Amino acid sequence: MFLNHARILIIGLGISGEAAAALCAARGSAVTVTDTRGTDQLRPALERLADLPISYHLGAEPPPCGGFTLIIRSPGIPRDLPVLTAARRDGIPVWSEIELASAVCPCPSIAITGTNGKSTTTILVGQLMRAAGRSTHVVGNIGAPFASAVAAIDAGDVAVVEVSSAQLEDCHAFAPTTAVLTNLRPEHMDHYVWQDYVAAKARIVRNHTPDHSTVVNYDDEVCRTIAEQAPGRLMYISLQELPAGLEGVCVAGDQVVAQDAQTRSVICARRELKVPGATANLLAMMAVGVLWKVPVAVIGGVAAGYAGREHVIEPVITAQAVDYYNDSKATNPWSTLHALDAFPGRPVVLITGGKDDKRAEVAPLVAGLAGRVRHVITMGQSGPRITAALYARGFTAVTQAAALAEAVALAAAVAHAGDVVLFSPGANSKDMFTDHRTRGELFKQHVRQLAAQPGGAQMSAR
Structure with missing residues (x-):
C-alpha cells in the first residue's frame, strides 16, 4: 500500500503511535489519531506533531472505521476493540507500527524476538553491524520506534529491530x-494463552522464503520447532556442542566455534566472554555475523568487548567478600532462573518479587531454586505467593520484606563470605516503582549505603 493519499486511523498516541503518525503524514496520508486520553495528557506529543496535517479524535473511544483505508494499532491497544473487530470484518487492514515501517524501509533488516534476551541480543547485533562498517539503525521494542528512523535510512544500511509479541500480532x-x-x-499470560503467544512469535518467520535466514536457539524446543518450519537458511546456537551436520555457533569445551556440515572454526575462547549470563545472546550475535559474512576477527572483538548492560546481572559492589548483582530488568520468573545460571556452584541469596499482574507461574521458579539458593527474600505483590509456594515445597529459608531497603538489609544479614546477593525480581516493577530502571537504581543505592555504614561488616554476618 502506498501511503500517499491513504486515509489512516492511528489508535493510541504513545511513542509508537506518534512515530506512525509522523511517518504517514510526512508521506502524504490523511491521518487521524485517536486516543481515550485528552489533550492535556497528550500535550507533549501534540506539540511535536503540531507542524503536520493530522486530525485528532481525543478523549473518547475511536471513531467508526468506515472511510479509512488502513488502521495502525499501537502496542497495548486491545485487539478486540470494537473498531478493530469491525475493520477486520470489513476488510480494512490493521497493521502494527513495525508492519508500517517495514513496508517503506529501503534496507535489509535483522529482527530479534523471544521472551528473554531480546534487548541484549539487539544491542549486540547493532554493535556487530557497526563494527563491520554498516550504517546501522537499532529500533523497535528496545526504545526508538522503527517508523521514526525510516526517513534517515538508506538502501545500503541495515535495520536491527527488536520485536515484541504485541507488535508481531498485526504484522x-x-x-x-x-x-x-x-x-x-x-x-504475558494475562493477555495470551500459551498457543497464541507462540503463534504471535512465530509470525517473525511466516513470510520467509529460501532467500531469508533464521538464527534459532537449539536448546529451546519451541523455538527450534518454529524455525524448522521456515524456509531459508537455519543457523543454530547452543550452550552445548551442536549435533554434527547442523550449521551454527556453539560452545565446545573452552571455545566458541562456528560449524557447518563439513568444517568447524574457532571464533573465540570462552574465557573472553566477560559477562555472566550473556553467553546465549553473544552466540546469537556471532551467528548473525557468520550469516552476514562479518570477519571472524570482528565478531570475536565485539564479543570480547561486551561489558554488559545496566540492570541486567549488573555487578554493583563487593562488600565483606559478598558480591551484589542488580538484575532489575528481570520481569518474569524465567529471567530470574536465567540469572541464577550465571553463578554455577556459588550460593545465592535471592531478592525476588514484584507486581503480580501477568499470571506468571511461580512453580517453575520455586522448583528451579532447589540446591542453588541459600536464602530467598521476597517482596512486592507477588512476594506472598512466592513465599507460600516455597514453604509448600519444604523450603523454609525464606523471609518476606515490606520494602526494598528492608530486603537489602535482610539479604546482607544472611549472606556468607563468597555468596552472591542477586536482586532479580522476576516481575513487573509497577507495584512499588515507576519502572525497572528506578527499581534497579534504588537497589544499587541501598547496597552502597549499607556498605558505607560504620557497621558495614554486618553485611556478611553469619
Missing part, C-alpha cells in the same frame, strides 16, 4: 532478512 507481510529467536517461555 502481515513483515519479512526480516534475518530473524533471531532467543527463547520462548510462558509470559
Whole structure:
C-alpha cells in the first residue's frame, strides 16, 4: 500500500503511535489519531506533531472505521476493540507500527524476538553491524520506534529491530532478512494463552522464503520447532556442542566455534566472554555475523568487548567478600532462573518479587531454586505467593520484606563470605516503582549505603 493519499486511523498516541503518525503524514496520508486520553495528557506529543496535517479524535473511544483505508494499532491497544473487530470484518487492514515501517524501509533488516534476551541480543547485533562498517539503525521494542528512523535510512544500511509479541500480532507481510529467536517461555499470560503467544512469535518467520535466514536457539524446543518450519537458511546456537551436520555457533569445551556440515572454526575462547549470563545472546550475535559474512576477527572483538548492560546481572559492589548483582530488568520468573545460571556452584541469596499482574507461574521458579539458593527474600505483590509456594515445597529459608531497603538489609544479614546477593525480581516493577530502571537504581543505592555504614561488616554476618 502506498501511503500517499491513504486515509489512516492511528489508535493510541504513545511513542509508537506518534512515530506512525509522523511517518504517514510526512508521506502524504490523511491521518487521524485517536486516543481515550485528552489533550492535556497528550500535550507533549501534540506539540511535536503540531507542524503536520493530522486530525485528532481525543478523549473518547475511536471513531467508526468506515472511510479509512488502513488502521495502525499501537502496542497495548486491545485487539478486540470494537473498531478493530469491525475493520477486520470489513476488510480494512490493521497493521502494527513495525508492519508500517517495514513496508517503506529501503534496507535489509535483522529482527530479534523471544521472551528473554531480546534487548541484549539487539544491542549486540547493532554493535556487530557497526563494527563491520554498516550504517546501522537499532529500533523497535528496545526504545526508538522503527517508523521514526525510516526517513534517515538508506538502501545500503541495515535495520536491527527488536520485536515484541504485541507488535508481531498485526504484522502481515513483515519479512526480516534475518530473524533471531532467543527463547520462548510462558509470559504475558494475562493477555495470551500459551498457543497464541507462540503463534504471535512465530509470525517473525511466516513470510520467509529460501532467500531469508533464521538464527534459532537449539536448546529451546519451541523455538527450534518454529524455525524448522521456515524456509531459508537455519543457523543454530547452543550452550552445548551442536549435533554434527547442523550449521551454527556453539560452545565446545573452552571455545566458541562456528560449524557447518563439513568444517568447524574457532571464533573465540570462552574465557573472553566477560559477562555472566550473556553467553546465549553473544552466540546469537556471532551467528548473525557468520550469516552476514562479518570477519571472524570482528565478531570475536565485539564479543570480547561486551561489558554488559545496566540492570541486567549488573555487578554493583563487593562488600565483606559478598558480591551484589542488580538484575532489575528481570520481569518474569524465567529471567530470574536465567540469572541464577550465571553463578554455577556459588550460593545465592535471592531478592525476588514484584507486581503480580501477568499470571506468571511461580512453580517453575520455586522448583528451579532447589540446591542453588541459600536464602530467598521476597517482596512486592507477588512476594506472598512466592513465599507460600516455597514453604509448600519444604523450603523454609525464606523471609518476606515490606520494602526494598528492608530486603537489602535482610539479604546482607544472611549472606556468607563468597555468596552472591542477586536482586532479580522476576516481575513487573509497577507495584512499588515507576519502572525497572528506578527499581534497579534504588537497589544499587541501598547496597552502597549499607556498605558505607560504620557497621558495614554486618553485611556478611553469619
